[in-house]
Amino acid sequence: MDTFDTMIIGAGVVGLAVAREVAGRWPGSSIVVLEQHARFGQETSSRNSEVIHAGMYYPTGSLKARLCVEGNRLLYDYCRDHGVAHARMGKLIVARDESETSMLETILEQGRINGVAGLRMLGERDVRRMEPEVNACAAIYSETTGVVDSHGLMASLEAEAVSGGAVIAYNHCLERIEPCNGGYRVCYRTVRDIAAGECRARRIINCAGLGCEQVAAGMGIDTHAAGYRLHYCKGEYFRLAQTQAHRIRHLIYPPPFHDLRGLGIHVVRRMDGSVALGPSAEYVDTLDYTVDPTRAREFFESARRYLPFIRLQDVQPDMAGIRPKLQEPGGPIRDFVIADEAGRGLPGVINLMGIESPGLTACLSIARMVAAILRGERSRT
Numbered sequence: 001m002d003t004f005d006t007m008i009i010g011a012g013v014v015g016l017a018v019a020r021e022v023a024g025r026w027p028g029s030s031i032v033v034l035e036q037h038a039r040f041g042q043e044t045s046s047r048n049s050e051v052i053h054a055g056m057y058y059p060t061g062s063l064k065a066r067l068c069v070e071g072n073r074l075l076y077d078y079c080r081d082h083g084v085a086h087a088r089m090g091k092l093i094v095a096r097d098e099s100e101t102s103m104l105e106t107i108l109e110q111g112r113i114n115g116v117a118g119l120r121m122l123g124e125r126d127v128r129r130m131e132p133e134v135n136a137c138a139a140i141y142s143e144t145t146g147v148v149d150s151h152g153l154m155a156s157l158e159a160e161a162v163s164g165g166a167v168i169a170y171n172h173c174l175e176r177i178e179p180c181n182g183g184y185r186v187c188y189r190t191v192r193d194i195a196a197g198e199c200r201a202r203r204i205i206n207c208a209g210l211g212c213e214q215v216a217a218g219m220g221i222d223t224h225a226a227g228y229r230l231h232y233c234k235g236e237y238f239r240l241a242q243t244q245a246h247r248i249r250h251l252i253y254p255p256p257f258h259d260l261r262g263l264g265i266h267v268v269r270r271m272d273g274s275v276a277l278g279p280s281a282e283y284v285d286t287l288d289y290t291v292d293p294t295r296a297r298e299f300f301e302s303a304r305r306y307l308p309f310i311r312l313q314d315v316q317p318d319m320a321g322i323r324p325k326l327q328e329p330g331g332p333i334r335d336f337v338i339a340d341e342a343g344r345g346l347p348g349v350i351n352l353m354g355i356e357s358p359g360l361t362a363c364l365s366i367a368r369m370v371a372a373i374l375r376g377e378r379s380r381t
């Protein structure tokens with residue numbers, strides 16, 4: 001039976017970043033990434049806004065705040081050094097009336113507490129100078145917000161992990177993990193020939209995204225009792241007609257939903273030049289990525305409040321992503337969980353639960369944190 005020093009479950013952006021980090025820090029160790037699909041990034045990592053967030057929204061001292069602020073810096077450096085396409089285009093969080101202006105003040109203050117650089121408040125005239133076609137009475141300008149080509153990022157992380165000795169086992173779906181003398185017996189299913197198999201691993205890192213609760217349950221963890229119950233929250237996008245795309249220069253966001261279940265229907269400029277509106281935020285029971293075309297009017301009405309030039313016919317269905325949320329519907333905001341499970345009798349196991357936004361931005365800082373736990377520098381968080 002094959003034995004690996006480290007097994008990572010999931011080849012999304014986080015699993016690949018962790019594989020690269022482990023390969024770089026422990027050269028010569030054996031690393032395998034188990035991924036159920038035939039290629040990397042087939043789930044949430046390719047179904048998002050591709051925004052490099054600055055980190056102003058998240059609660060003081062939270063992992064989301066700390067890892068986003070650190071991850072933002074690491075990601076820009078990584079993209080520059082590895083030729084990954086990205087653009088530091090800046091973002092405006094716009095207020096359309098007085099009540100929203102006071103929300104901006106709260107966000108600005110939180111951003112400063114979180115250590116976000118390059119934030120400033122703009123009055124109506126400054127907004128108009130930067131974005132002549134946007135309707136706003138005030139805005140926060142965030143100069144460190146940008147966008148990244150998430151596919152290019154994952155391709156680069158995968159190449160580095162593989163050149164560092166990691167094996168990526170595509171078409172392998174993890175089913176169960178059982179402790180066995182000094183490590184774990186891992187049972188998987190190969191997706192193509194539907195055959196079952198087994199291997200052993202000394203350490204296991206659960207980066208399974210939407211599958212993280214199932215993987216944790218497959219280790220024998222009572223996920224309800226542990227607070228690992230996952231909720232799916234769907235975000236749909238609509239595309240703005242290409243003829244209108246040139247009218248916006250920055251990323252434009254309204255203030256976020258008060259419970260932070262999403263950041264509001266915003267305007268995302270993608271690396272390919274297209275402009276999307278979204279994502280919405282609705283809790284769902286199934287992993288269904290279809291976009292409901294009848295919602296075009298809702299997206300149009302929402303965006304028209306700050307983009308007055310938009311017409312209904314400019315808004316076309318695009319794509320959807322699903323957030324792996326620990327926050328239950330109507331419940332309090334939940335942080336990322338990055339847990340060393342030694343305390344549950346699973347030494348060498350790290351579970352990453354609820355890695356929703358800003359998980360893309362934070363992939364490199366999350367990987368660093370995982371490595372620090374593996375080095376024994378940190379215990380449970």
Ligand SMILES: Cc1cc2nc3c(=O)[nH]c(=O)nc-3n(C[C@H](O)[C@H](O)[C@H](O)COP(=O)(O)OP(=O)(O)OC[C@H]3O[C@@H](n4cnc5c(N)ncnc54)[C@H](O)[C@@H]3O)c2cc1C
Pocket residue numbers: 009010011012013014015016034035036037040041042043044045046047048049050051052053172173174175207208209210211212215234235236279320321322323324355356357358359360361362
């Ligand atoms: C609508 C939306 C917008 C977002 N916008 C942004 C943004 O602008 N900026 C930002 O920073 N973040 C954003 N995010 C969050 C970001 O996309 C995620 O945090 C990030 O992609 C998570 O990466 P991951 O590797 O943890 O998960 P995933 O990409 O989902 O990867 C997990 C992998 O695990 C595999 N897997 C699952 N179960 C098993 C199993 N049993 N066996 C083998 N493999 C398994 C899956 O196939 C998958 O490939 C957004 C998310 C959504 C949904």
